[in-house]
Amino acid sequence: MSEQTQVPEGGLRGKADRNAYVSGNFDLRAELPAAPPADGRVTWESGGSRVMRVTDARTAYDALERGSSGPGPRLTVTGAELGTMRVATSRGPATVPAWLFTLDGYDTPLKRAAVTPSKLPQTPVAPAEDVSTGELRSLGGLVEVADDGRAVTVMALHGSCDDGPAVDVLETGGSVVLSAYVRGTQDGPCAASLEAEEVVVRLAEPVGGRIVVDAFTGRPVPFEEPNARSMGLS
Numbered sequence: 001m002s003e004q005t006q007v008p009e010g011g012l013r014g015k016a017d018r019n020a021y022v023s024g025n026f027d028l029r030a031e032l033p034a035a036p037p038a039d040g041r042v043t044w045e046s047g048g049s050r051v052m053r054v055t056d057a058r059t060a061y062d063a064l065e066r067g068s069s070g071p072g073p074r075l076t077v078t079g080a081e082l083g084t085m086r087v088a089t090s091r092g093p094a095t096v097p098a099w100l101f102t103l104d105g106y107d108t109p110l111k112r113a114a115v116t117p118s119k120l121p122q123t124p125v126a127p128a129e130d131v132s133t134g135e136l137r138s139l140g141g142l143v144e145v146a147d148d149g150r151a152v153t154v155m156a157l158h159g160s161c162d163d164g165p166a167v168d169v170l171e172t173g174g175s176v177v178l179s180a181y182v183r184g185t186q187d188g189p190c191a192a193s194l195e196a197e198e199v200v201v202r203l204a205e206p207v208g209g210r211i212v213v214d215a216f217t218g219r220p221v222p223f224e225e226p227n228a229r230s231m232g233l234s
Helices: 014-023 057-065
Strands: 026-028 039-044 049-053 075-089 092-103 110-113 139-145 151-158 165-171 175-182 195-202 211-214
Touching: 014 075, 026 057, 057 075, 057 092, 057 110, 075 110, 151 165, 151 175, 165 195
Parallel strands: 026 075, 175 211
Antiparallel strands: 039 049, 039 092, 075 092, 092 110, 139 151, 151 195, 165 175
């Protein structure tokens, strides 16, 4: 549920490096490692693991570069080795195999997950279209699932001129669909600001292996991590 690429600790330095990263402008000044082990292990903090096929360094590098050869600033890769990285998944935080690319001028590597994210399950809803923001809102993230699985806590967004957020739920055999909206929307001028608030949603049955879906986006609700919006391994 998070990005497959993580920039060096502290982020990219300066506008030029950030533009190079977004544009896929990389220069390779190193020999990429040969074929890695065929399989690697994904391990969840909550327990359990899964063996998945590891992609090679060239595939990971090509995903960063995206075939770009455009003008402008560039990031230089001076080395690569197989390591690990921590990601957010639909089952919580996990450690996955990753290619660690050394960048010229940086003390810590740029990381790219070395396993292919699982295909997201089919959701029972399509993204909302032509719906007033007063009727349906996007969720900010999944914060917690109760120990018994019968409640989920999500971050819901609302403005400064309403009575706060609310979340309805539709449960099916394979999914828990959450529809976020605001209550008591006021007419007239209002400050253009959004506030996030935790909302606990009670369920008729434990979440179990069902996918938690945002009705607004039609996609799984991402896990919320401290100081980050997580956006998959499932």
